[in-house]
Amino acid sequence: MKNSAKTSGTSIDALVKEGKALGSIWRQTNSLKQTIKANGFDTRLGKLLQELKAQSSSDKGQIPTHVLRTHGIQQIDRRRRSEALWFVENEKECREFIEASGFKGSSLTALQAAMRKAAKGSDEDQPAKAEPSNVGQSEATEQPKADAARTRITHKVMVNTIIAQAELNGLDLEKIIEDLMAAIPAAKAAA
DSSP: OOOOOEETTEEHHHHHHHHHHHHHHTTSOOOHHHHTSTTSHHHHHHHHHHHHHHHOOSTTOOOOHHHHHHTTOTTSOHHHHHHHHHHHHTHHHHHHHHHHHTOOOSSHHHHHHHHHHHHHHHHHHSOOOOOOOOTTOOSOOOOOOOOHHHHOOOHHHHHHHHHHHHHHTTOOHHHHHHHHHHHHHHHHHHO
16 A cells, blocks of 8 residues: 655655665765755755654754665765755755855865855954943942843754764764763753
8 A cells, every 4th residue: 555645735755766866866966066956865855854854753963874774865974964954944045145245166065165264254344343431430340241132143053063063073973972872961950
């Protein structure tokens, strides 16, 4: 009996077929220009992962390993899957950046790094916030503490930062994940 269950307007059979097609072509060498086209590998992979993530019953939106296996994409490197999902979730900004900057990189990793560098550079271009003057004041005034909300980053940004730093420094991402998992009990005990 064919599985014809529909979720979010796409049948499970269609998703499995797309996943298996992607799994069979993922090792082909493609230029970034080709992989981010509407029908390019990274765009298709990102959209599939976005759909699977939306269907996930996990609170964190993680896609279970058995679902990756079912859809034939478990052999695609997790970093490539992560980058493809990042691209689809930030597609408008990515395409605008590529157009505006004339980006000629060869991978989504390079695109992420260039966008991060450009964002960091634009932050440095902003004039420094003026501090109140203490001239003529006899009492020491306490400077307000930094706004905690302003210094917070999202879960997604933290994950992307960890992945990017691991790649840049040649670190084993699996070992980092193991170390993070080992640190959770200590962090909960301290909180």
